[in-house]
Amino acid sequence: MFDLRHQEMKANLSQLGLRQKSSDITRLMALAFQRPDILSLAAGFTDSESLPVEDVREIVQEISCLETEAKASLQYGPNIGRDALRSHLTSRIANCDLDSEAELQPDRLFITNGSQQALYLAVQTLCDAGDCILVEQPTYFVFLEILQGLGVEPIPMPMDDRGDVDLDVLRTVFEKAALDGSIEKIKAVYLVSYFANPSGHSISEEVKQALGELLTEFNSSIALLEDAAYRELYYEEAHPAKSALSIDSCCDLPVLYTSTLTKPYASGLKVGYVYCNSDEWRDAMLAVKGQQDFGTSHFTQAILERALLSGRFDRHLSELRGIYNRKMQALHRCLARSLLDLGWSWAIPEGGLYLWLRSPNGLPTGSESEFHKACLDSGVFYVPGDLCFVNNAQIDYIRASFGVLSENQLEEAAERFNRAAASVDRAIAN
Amino acid sequence: MFDLRHQEMKANLSQLGLRQKSSDITRLMALAFQRPDILSLAAGFTDSESLPVEDVREIVQEISCLETEAKASLQYGPNIGRDALRSHLTSRIANCDLDSEAELQPDRLFITNGSQQALYLAVQTLCDAGDCILVEQPTYFVFLEILQGLGVEPIPMPMDDRGDVDLDVLRTVFEKAALDGSIEKIKAVYLVSYFANPSGHSISEEVKQALGELLTEFNSSIALLEDAAYRELYYEEAHPAKSALSIDSCCDLPVLYTSTLTKPYASGLKVGYVYCNSDEWRDAMLAVKGQQDFGTSHFTQAILERALLSGRFDRHLSELRGIYNRKMQALHRCLARSLLDLGWSWAIPEGGLYLWLRSPNGLPTGSESEFHKACLDSGVFYVPGDLCFVNNAQIDYIRASFGVLSENQLEEAAERFNRAAASVDRAIAN
Numbered sequence: 001m002f003d004l005r006h007q008e009m010k011a012n013l014s015q016l017g018l019r020q021k022s023s024d025i026t027r028l029m030a031l032a033f034q035r036p037d038i039l040s041l042a043a044g045f046t047d048s049e050s051l052p053v054e055d056v057r058e059i060v061q062e063i064s065c066l067e068t069e070a071k072a073s074l075q076y077g078p079n080i081g082r083d084a085l086r087s088h089l090t091s092r093i094a095n096c097d098l099d100s101e102a103e104l105q106p107d108r109l110f111i112t113n114g115s116q117q118a119l120y121l122a123v124q125t126l127c128d129a130g131d132c133i134l135v136e137q138p139t140y141f142v143f144l145e146i147l148q149g150l151g152v153e154p155i156p157m158p159m160d161d162r163g164d165v166d167l168d169v170l171r172t173v174f175e176k177a178a179l180d181g182s183i184e185k186i187k188a189v190y191l192v193s194y195f196a197n198p199s200g201h202s203i204s205e206e207v208k209q210a211l212g213e214l215l216t217e218f219n220s221s222i223a224l225l226e227d228a229a230y231r232e233l234y235y236e237e238a239h240p241a242k243s244a245l246s247i248d249s250c251c252d253l254p255v256l257y258t259s260t261l262t263k264p265y266a267s268g269l270k271v272g273y274v275y276c277n278s279d280e281w282r283d284a285m286l287a288v289k290g291q292q293d294f295g296t297s298h299f300t301q302a303i304l305e306r307a308l309l310s311g312r313f314d315r316h317l318s319e320l321r322g323i324y325n326r327k328m329q330a331l332h333r334c335l336a337r338s339l340l341d342l343g344w345s346w347a348i349p350e351g352g353l354y355l356w357l358r359s360p361n362g363l364p365t366g367s368e369s370e371f372h373k374a375c376l377d378s379g380v381f382y383v384p385g386d387l388c389f390v391n392n393a394q395i396d397y398i399r400a401s402f403g404v405l406s407e408n409q410l411e412e413a414a415e416r417f418n419r420a421a422a423s424v425d426r427a428i429a430n
Numbered sequence: 431m432f433d434l435r436h437q438e439m440k441a442n443l444s445q446l447g448l449r450q451k452s453s454d455i456t457r458l459m460a461l462a463f464q465r466p467d468i469l470s471l472a473a474g475f476t477d478s479e480s481l482p483v484e485d486v487r488e489i490v491q492e493i494s495c496l497e498t499e500a501k502a503s504l505q506y507g508p509n510i511g512r513d514a515l516r517s518h519l520t521s522r523i524a525n526c527d528l529d530s531e532a533e534l535q536p537d538r539l540f541i542t543n544g545s546q547q548a549l550y551l552a553v554q555t556l557c558d559a560g561d562c563i564l565v566e567q568p569t570y571f572v573f574l575e576i577l578q579g580l581g582v583e584p585i586p587m588p589m590d591d592r593g594d595v596d597l598d599v600l601r602t603v604f605e606k607a608a609l610d611g612s613i614e615k616i617k618a619v620y621l622v623s624y625f626a627n628p629s630g631h632s633i634s635e636e637v638k639q640a641l642g643e644l645l646t647e648f649n650s651s652i653a654l655l656e657d658a659a660y661r662e663l664y665y666e667e668a669h670p671a672k673s674a675l676s677i678d679s680c681c682d683l684p685v686l687y688t689s690t691l692t693k694p695y696a697s698g699l700k701v702g703y704v705y706c707n708s709d710e711w712r713d714a715m716l717a718v719k720g721q722q723d724f725g726t727s728h729f730t731q732a733i734l735e736r737a738l739l740s741g742r743f744d745r746h747l748s749e750l751r752g753i754y755n756r757k758m759q760a761l762h763r764c765l766a767r768s769l770l771d772l773g774w775s776w777a778i779p780e781g782g783l784y785l786w787l788r789s790p791n792g793l794p795t796g797s798e799s800e801f802h803k804a805c806l807d808s809g810v811f812y813v814p815g816d817l818c819f820v821n822n823a824q825i826d827y828i829r830a831s832f833g834v835l836s837e838n839q840l841e842e843a844a845e846r847f848n849r850a851a852a853s854v855d856r857a858i859a860n
Contacts, residue, residue, distance in 0.1 A: 009685070051505060071481045114723055287453055291572070
């Protein structure tokens with residue numbers, strides 16, 4: 001009998017196909033799935049204990065009793081997303097910005113498969129291979145993977161000591177690019193603006209305003225991509241900065257604002273949203289979305305719409321803020337016990353899912369480093385910070401996620417981490 | 431107060447962005463949503479009455495009682511998809527092919543956002559702009575939109591009177607392409623192989639075998655994309671042809687087999703799957719999927735996995751086969767009353783959701799035609815067949831879907847259609 005198992009056919013891949021390499025995060029996640037003995041501070045999973053199992057059961061039960069809605073939710077929906085959900089989310093952005101709702105229009109908002117798809121559609125419709133996007137340093141490392149996959153070059157923005165874009169230095173970058181013509185290749189600036197992945201940093205309104213002015217001065221067709229995935233995951237208070245959608249200088253630019261219902265509620269539902277102030281650009285993204293999937297799952301949209309409109313979403317989110325605050329504190333406290341004396345440093349975040357640790361004396365933390373091996377040996381795992389820098393330029397950071405582990409597990413993970421740090425410190429001293 | 435409403439920002443779109451035009455199907459669907467007075471034979475929606483509302487409610491209830499699974503289903507899952515679901519679907523393809531399960535490997539199967547995403551990933555990873563894909567005539571018109579969006583040229587294959595690819599003529603096409611070197615641009619052949627959208631036609635094993643031989647002879651790196659979305663939606667008996675995955679001559683080519691759990695169960699859940707016999711190609715597609723969405727909704731995958739493993743999926747599908755058979759018969763019977771005398775013709779399908787009607791004497795049916803206007807006037811709507819041909823080359827077909835309307839509505843729609851046909855016939859006679 002003819003056997004297919006050992007056949008490996010060679011397809012003739014496209015440029016895009018040939019550019020793909022196995023994703024760092026996919027590899028990390030696969031490792032995390034495979035080694036249950038390891039406590040993972042790596043993957044950005046969300047808190048499992050608090051996942052809204054009962055909410056979702058109730059919502060599905062309620063929907064199943066509404067004849068029209070029950071069937072509609074299991075039928076195809078429009079490519080752009082459910083109307084009521086889009087209206088609610090438009091108001092939600094406006095409320096976060098403390099602006100009147102009338103200024104944002106629901107037909108400029110559409111639903112995506114998590115905010116990840118929104119970022120992908122944005123880059124596809126803005127950039128040809130060889131074009132450039134300016135990114136903060138550090139930045140969301142899966143965004144760098146999107147750029148790599150699409151052949152787009154990330155350009156690191158100069159950063160100041162507070163973790164903000166250094167606008168004076170950026171001006172000189174633009175001046176140079178305007179002179180040599182390379183400014184034409186710059187299609188967008190990507191900002192992770194609230195409790196950023198990985199740094200926890202938020203961008204002030206002043207910086208956004210000044211950045212908008214700078215961009216407008218040099219080339220007002222450069223788009224501003226604002227990734228607000230963690231905006232609502234603050235611990236005690238929302239960050240006061242308005243989004244670029246409501247900041248004067250930015251409104252002279254094409255602005256795309258992305259966020260998600262996934263991290264603040266249930267990551268298994270995978271629903272994100274995007275607001276775009278350029279109709280032509282939005283239409284192009286929607287056309288591509290139509291080709292990619294024809295609309296996000298109508299059923300998960302219906303669940304989230306009901307979670308939002310019934311108040312369950314915000315009740316859950318409010319609980320989650322406390323949970324992540326406690327988890328962050330637990331990890332911070334246990335790491336601080338040993339690491340501060342060893343010369344490690346980090347800021348205490350006010351939202352998000354990550355501690356962004358800097359090792360002492362430039363100690364390398366990459367996946368091939370002694371420190372990384374020491375951590376695996378001691379049974380703990382993290383995202384090497386170099387993945388978050390263009391060309392892995394900075395090698396002495398670590399992203400430690402406290403999203404999925406319990407407080408007890410976080411304490412144990414921190415102890416293992418501390419042991420690894422101490423052993424590497426001793427090895428260096430000897 | 432500064433007002434955003436009237437601002438329309440111009441983004442500087444990429445080549446891909448500039449190629450996008452509003453999708454024909456999106457426009458048709460929007461029209462169908464907006465005019466409830468019109469009975470739509472256009473959109474490929476699924477039967478609403480039979481949607482498995484109670485199944486899904488029960489499944490979610492059951493999942494919510496399983497502590498680990500309840501939480502896992504609301505958490506992120508692996509990019510490739512759920513293991514048990516992938517194993518089941520691998521066996522399912524093998525069973526459809528009446529082959530032993532051992533020959534297909536679950537790690538070559540991954541889960542997508544409907545089979546639409548699988549087709550998009552396949553074209554992205556195979557074709558650069560300017561490359562070509564061979565398509566049947568007619569073909570799935572959203573596939574043509576994918577190609578248009580990615581700048582890939584569809585090449586119509588010569589077809590014989592039975593609706594099969596004419597392999598003798600195709601050989602001369604390849605001979606010519608081999609001579610002038612253009613064969614290098616041909617990256618794939620796209621087949622809708624079971625109860626096709628729009629024609630209802632299925633491809634015999636003999637034709638697949640001969641096509642595989644022809645491709646292998648000319649260029650064995652040309653990929654075979656087999657779209658089996660309607661394979662399980664037969665009315666009485668499965669079509670006997672094995673898939674390309676199990677046909678000897680095709681196994682010397684890179685083969686991608688796509689199908690979906692959406693149409694045979696609940697389109698709102700949007701879960702498809704793809705099997706690829708080329709590991710390198712699969713890895714490239716998975717890397718792009720990771721960038722696009724990081725994995726399909728884990729929750730909808732969990733629902734479908736349970737529907738499949740509990741037997742609910744197959745019970746529902748079995749019911750659905752009878753429903754679509756009755757609906758097809760109802761539409762066919764009512765249309766036949768008037769249209770046959772007026773010179774219209776069509777084949778009676780043995781599966782799928784569509785009648786593929788040919789108008790008499792080349793009467794144009796396109797969206798700007800008199801006939802289309804007459805149908806809208808009489809309150810019925812269809813997909814103009816020219817959308818299913820490369821360059822709209824054939825203008826006298828109509829795709830009439832009986833998926834979503836009830837039998838009574840189908841009878842009314844057919845009467846309206848018959849009235850429009852009769853009025854246009856009279857107008858021509860005068």
